[in-house]
Amino acid sequence: MNKQNDLLKIPESQIDAIQNIVRPLKYSSSSNLFYAGQIPIVAYLLLDGLVHFTKNGKVVNTFSRGNVIGLKELMNNQPVDVDAQIQPGTKVCFIDRSTVLNILEQKVPSTLNKVINKLIRIDSTIR
Amino acid sequence: MKTPTKCEKCPSNSSGIFCELSSLEHEDVDKHKVINKYKKGQTLFVQGNHPFGIFCISTGNIKVTKVGADGKESIVRLCHGGDIIGHRSLFTEEHYTATATAIEDSEVCFIDKNFILKVINEKPSVSLNIINKLSTDMGKAESKLSSLHQKNVRERLAELLLVLSTSHGKKQEDGRTKIDLKLTREEMATMIGTANETLIRFISEFKDEKLIEQVGKTIIINNEEKLTEWANLPY
Structure with missing residues (x-):
């Protein structure tokens, strides 16, 4: 596992905070979250299981619990250069653009606001 | 940072659900949408997945298919510029009951559930346009059903x-x-x-x-x- 993935990890307390806003969902089968060249349509907070980033069919990175992927790309209309494949049994929270904008527009910034503000500056595809 | 195509300049705006919105309201949609190009064969969503918004087709053609128990795929709908997809599952809160795949290179906008529900509540013209599209789809489905029988x-x-x-x-x-x-x-x-x-x-x-x-x-x-x-x- 890539050590730089820790930069995309959020603290346990903030995982709970996000779960209070968006309902977690479980994927029963493998599926593509996004393709290379596309902007992710939502960001994903991993609660359980794995998401693989692949390039030309090869796994280039793997994410696990606490990782938030696709946030910077979603908010900056920035395409990713990898495919993201979610593994069967993986539990995720979908964080859509409206939810992020609501968090960022808070008049009194919460810890979650600060965490999101930090994550928005980090590429999901760092290797 | 890539600037997405604005709704006002979308080639399918006149037949889309936001066609009656003002420039200012279009800007609000632009702020919330994610625009993507899908290559031929790429899927927008897969049967059984969770819906978290609607897809508005700007250009290109998308097929909506269902896979039967025998693994056979059948096309239930063909969608093109101005059409929306994924809205039925969104309103019924069911998983997607079909798969949407680009049959040619297509440009499609995604609008998240929170935003589209807010717009539906606030703008009657958008609600009416969605009802119009749902009614048209239902009419086509009824015609197809009677054709298959008769x-x-x-x-x-x-x-x-x-x-x-x-x-x-x-x-x-x-x-x-x-x-x-x-x-x-x-x-x-x-x-x-x-x-x-x-x-x-x-x-x-x-x-x-x-x-x-x-x-x-x-x-x-x-x-x-x-x-x-x-x-x-x-x-």
């Missing part, structure tokens, strides 16, 4: 060609209509509920009768009047 394969094929001519037809200078959509024989067969071989046989019959012409995968309708007769359309 018509033979030849009539169903004639009807399909007329439907495609209305939705994807381009009138040529010589008066003929070119269907600007490249579907495989298998895809066309699933749309009228028949076997590949049967479809091929009837396409040959239509060609022999000079009703249609084929250039590669492209179909050109030569005689729409006769095709309408063959389709046995109700008045």
Whole structure:
């Protein structure tokens, strides 16, 4: 596992905070979250299981619990250069653009606001 | 940072659900949407996945398919510029009951559930446009169901060609209509509920009768009047 993935990890307390806003969902089968060249349509907070980033069919990175992927790309209309494949049994929270904008527009910034503000500056595809 | 295409400049804006919004309201949609290009064969969503918004097609063609217990795929709907997809599952809070795949390079906008529900609550024109699209889809589904029950394969094929001519037809200078959509024989067969071989046989019959012409995968309708007769359309 890539050590730089820790930069995309959020603290346990903030995982709970996000779960209070968006309902977690479980994927029963493998599926593509996004393709290379596309902007992710939502960001994903991993609660359980794995998401693989692949390039030309090869796994280039793997994410696990606490990782938030696709946030910077979603908010900056920035395409990713990898495919993201979610593994069967993986539990995720979908964080859509409206939810992020609501968090960022808070008049009194919460810890979650600060965490999101930090994550928005980090590429999901760092290797 | 890439600047997304603005809704006001979308080639399908006039037939889309946001067509009656003001410039300022369009800007709000622009702020919340994610615009993506899907290559031929890429999926927008897969049957069984969770819906978290709607997809508005800007350009291109998308097929909506269902996979049966036997693993066979059938096309239930073809969507093009101005159409929306994924809205039914969004409102019923069910998982997607079908898969959406680009049948050619397409540009599609995604609008998240929170935002679209807010817009529906605040803008009656958007709600009415969605109801209009749902009603049109329901009408097409009812027609398809009755055709499957009451018509033979030849009539169903004639009807399909007329439907495609209305939705994807381009009138040529010589008066003929070119269907600007490249579907495989298998895809066309699933749309009228028949076997590949049967479809091929009837396409040959239509060609022999000079009703249609084929250039590669492209179909050109030569005689729409006769095709309408063959389709046995109700008045």
